[in-house]
Amino acid sequence: MKLSTMLKSIGLNVNLKKDFEVSNLAPLQEAKQNDISYIDQEKYLNDLSDSKAGAVLLRHKHIDRVPSHIETICVDDPHLIFAQLSSFFAKPQFSLAASHNDSKIHLESNQNIGKDTIIMPNVFLGNGIKIGDNCLLMPGVVISDNVKIGDNCKIYPNVVIYANTQIGNNVFIHAGSVIGSDGFGYAHTKKGEHIKIEHTGCVIIEDNVEIGANNTIDRAVFGETRIKKGVKIDNLVQIGHNCIIGENSLLVSQVGLAGSTTTGCNVVMGGQSGTGGHIHIGDFTQIAGRGAVGKNLPPNTKWGGHPLMELDEWMKFFVILRRFVKKKLPSSEG
Incomplete structure (x- = not known):
């Protein structure tokens, strides 16, 4: 399925510079030119420069970090859009056998x-x-x-x-x-x-x-x-x-x-x-x-x-804690 078709089916109208047949969802380090990846945490932005992904989902504020060879899809919640797109790639786990x-x-x-x-x-x-x-x-x-x-x-x-x-x-x-x-x-x-x-x-x-x-x-x-x-x-x-x-x-x-x-x-x-x-x-x-x-x-x-x-340290702490609790408990005598 084309990238544009997938995005429209979940309610996203994005002006793409390039459209392509999507093969899979994949992490940035493993993605190929027909795969979609996403970034939900800033610590993964550094992986963009070496990624071969065809497109990436990320927040608007990070658009300047995306290399020119990767199609940018700016969204408010990349993790949510990733989840919605994942439904296109679900594999049957049990078929007739x-x-x-x-x-x-x-x-x-x-x-x-x-x-x-x-x-x-x-x-x-x-x-x-x-x-x-x-x-x-x-x-x-x-x-x-x-x-x-x-x-x-x-x-x-x-x-x-x-x-x-x-x-x-x-x-x-x-x-x-x-x-x-x-x-x-x-x-x-x-x-x-x-x-x-x-x-x-x-x-x-x-x-x-x-x-x-x-x-x-x-x-x-x-x-x-x-x-x-x-x-x-x-x-x-x-x-x-x-x-x-x-x-x-x-x-x-x-x-x-x-x-x-x-x-x-x-x-x-x-x-x-x-x-x-x-x-x-x-x-x-x-x-x-x-x-x-x-x-x-x-x-x-x-x-x-x-x-x-x-x-x-935990064992010492536990011993001290028990002693403290024992001192605080009221005496049962009398």
Whole structure:
């Protein structure tokens, strides 16, 4: 669809210097000449000079920062317009496909199943899938279109894997987990209405990863959500869109990671700890249980509490707090 047609369909009448067939929405660093990007925060303005985007959505006050090769679309709220345009690029996650409702396997011509792989009854397999050797898919598993699964994987009952997910070798995904679902992203109108941002990216899970029961790992807005090799994830963990979890990291039960959180290798996050969005946690860093991460953390450090403190400081603070509270409480004697 032409850029001008898209803009008119959402009520924008813009005088374009050039019009073109739009391929996709993309971040500035990855956008190509037929892609649209947007800037909602001033810190990303510096990325404009090297961007190959065909057009960019941004506020009127930043128009002078746009190079001549990029079509400028000035709007009051770039994030909202981006959300409205994202509806043109929504991808179906589940299409008509072959479902195995008994012990007999009837594969479509575009379904590639490896040697010694066992598919138990009541497994749904989408089109264009590829599953490696020596895998086991247990009852109630749903594998959507164009999913790739490596060798020696176990997918436990009632796991749902959305379209275009890529899974490496020796991966275990326990019962009830959902891989590749929508990220939680909305823009907001002046009336307070919530406009859905369509997520067109994917999830990539590397080798030797184990994912516990009832996890949710959201696909990216664009690009990828990636779980790197050797990561071990406990039950009931939420990983938001565009997160990257570094090699050999450990996420304990009820950890929650907001969108675009990234970690280095061997990070440990205790139970019920979590992050805000766009946070980076350095290599070999540890977060104690219920720690609330609201800032980037350097490597080889330990943290805890809310507000977050270095762990030694938090423990000292907690001891002092308990003593203070104890002194203030009325005596139970008499």
